[in-house]
Amino acid sequence: MPFVDIPEAKTLEKTGLAAPWNVVVHNDPVNLMSYVALVFRKVLGFSKDKAQTHMLEVHHKGRSVVWTGGREKAEFYVQQLHANLLLATLEPAPQDK
Amino acid sequence: MKLTATEEGALDIEEIPAFLFALLQAVPIRAASSDPRVENRFFPAPAQDELLVEDWKSFVQPELQAAFLSAREVVQADLRSASELKEGFSMEIPPNHMDPWLGTLNQARLAIAEENHFGEQDLSEEISPDTSDPRSISLFQINFYGFLQECLVKMQD
Numbered sequence: 001m002p003f004v005d006i007p008e009a010k011t012l013e014k015t016g017l018a019a020p021w022n023v024v025v026h027n028d029p030v031n032l033m034s035y036v037a038l039v040f041r042k043v044l045g046f047s048k049d050k051a052q053t054h055m056l057e058v059h060h061k062g063r064s065v066v067w068t069g070g071r072e073k074a075e076f077y078v079q080q081l082h083a084n085l086l087l088a089t090l091e092p093a094p095q096d097k
Numbered sequence: 098m099k100l101t102a103t104e105e106g107a108l109d110i111e112e113i114p115a116f117l118f119a120l121l122q123a124v125p126i127r128a129a130s131s132d133p134r135v136e137n138r139f140f141p142a143p144a145q146d147e148l149l150v151e152d153w154k155s156f157v158q159p160e161l162q163a164a165f166l167s168a169r170e171v172v173q174a175d176l177r178s179a180s181e182l183k184e185g186f187s188m189e190i191p192p193n194h195m196d197p198w199l200g201t202l203n204q205a206r207l208a209i210a211e212e213n214h215f216g217e218q219d220l221s222e223e224i225s226p227d228t229s230d231p232r233s234i235s236l237f238q239i240n241f242y243g244f245l246q247e248c249l250v251k252m253q254d
Contacts, residue, residue, distance in 0.1 A: 029217040030210045032243055034250045035203065078143045079157050083164055085203050090144050 019092060021074040023067040026087040027058050039084040040066065043077065068093050098185070102252055106192035113179075113186040120238055121188075122176055125169040127238070128204035134211040139165065139204070165204060168197035190249070199249050202242045209235050 025036075033055055040051035044066055057064035066088075067077050074090040081088035098117060101109040113121065140158050142150050171194050179188035190198050210220070213235050226237040 028207075029220055030207050030215075030239070031203065032246055032250070035199065035246055038199075038250050038253060075143070075149075079161075082141065082143070082157070083161055084200065085139065085207060087141055089142070 018070060019095065020068050021071045021090050022065045022093045023074050023077045023081070024063050024089050024091060025054070025058050025066050025081060026089070027062045028087050031086065033059060036086060039081065039086055043080040043084065065093075100248055103189075106252070108190040108195075108248065108252060109187075110190070111187045112184045113188070115185070117241065118179070118186040120241055121186075123238070124201055124205045124242065125173045125176070127208050128165070128169055128172075128201050130208040130212060132208070132212050135208045138207055138211050165200070168200040169204070171197035172201045195249050195253060199246060202246045202249075206239050206242050206246075209239050215239070 025040075036058065037048075037051040037055040040046045040054055041048065044051075046054065046066075054064045054066050067074065071090070078088045078090050098113050099109075099111045101111070103109055140154075140161060143153050143157075144150065175188060175190060175194060175198075179186050181187075209215070213219075213232065215236070219236065220239065222236060224233055224236045224240065227233040
């Protein structure tokens with residue numbers, strides 16, 4: 001039986017946190033401001049003040065990052081915001097170098 | 098038209114003139130628009146990632162469609178329970194129907210705006226309904242539905 005030299009197997013391990021994602025809400029001229037603030041409170045659990053601040057940011061700046069975190073939960077929030085007919089997207093959060 | 102928040106948390110709408118009741122009956126109909134522009138607005142892309150967009154269309158969009166349909170059915174049932182009295186029509190939105198009403202009113206407003214290409218300027222116009230002008234009726238409809246949404250939002254505050 002011939003001798004086979006089996007190379008030593010090596011496993012490379014890479015650990016680190018998954019890159020975060022932003023949930024962004026975009027302005028649209030039809031949704032009422034009070035309705036948008038209510039949806040923020042219901043879906044994202046915001047306080048009345050925080051919901052108002054983000055709603056005004058959407059209104060004045062055209063968009064607001066309402067949540068940042070793991071992709072799966074970001075997708076869930078976007079789905080919930082779409083269910084309430086808000087224009088929401090998810091995008092990779094900018095990383096600090 | 099008289100709106101009253103009941104102690105049980107329902108919204109009673111009484112003395113609804115025939116014209117406004119016809120607009121209320123149109124809520125689920127306008128919300129069910131099959132216009133492609135409306136479809137795009139109801140189901141926007143969640144990201145730029147094409148793979149995610151495809152998955153979204155396959156798995157999330159059918160769920161959203163079912164949820165929108167279910168909300169419209171609740172609204173239709175409430176409208177069917179309305180009664181016609183001497184002073185006008187009368188109906189109730191029970192507390193557990195607030196969300197379906199908010200959602201369906203929103204669907205209807207967005208659909209009308211998309212179908213008519215209404216932008217921010219059109220929506221901030223002061224209007225008085227002119228029954229001979231479809232644009233005026235549509236703008237009035239959006240504002241009337243918006244007023245009802247405001248009442249429902251206030252009740253949830």
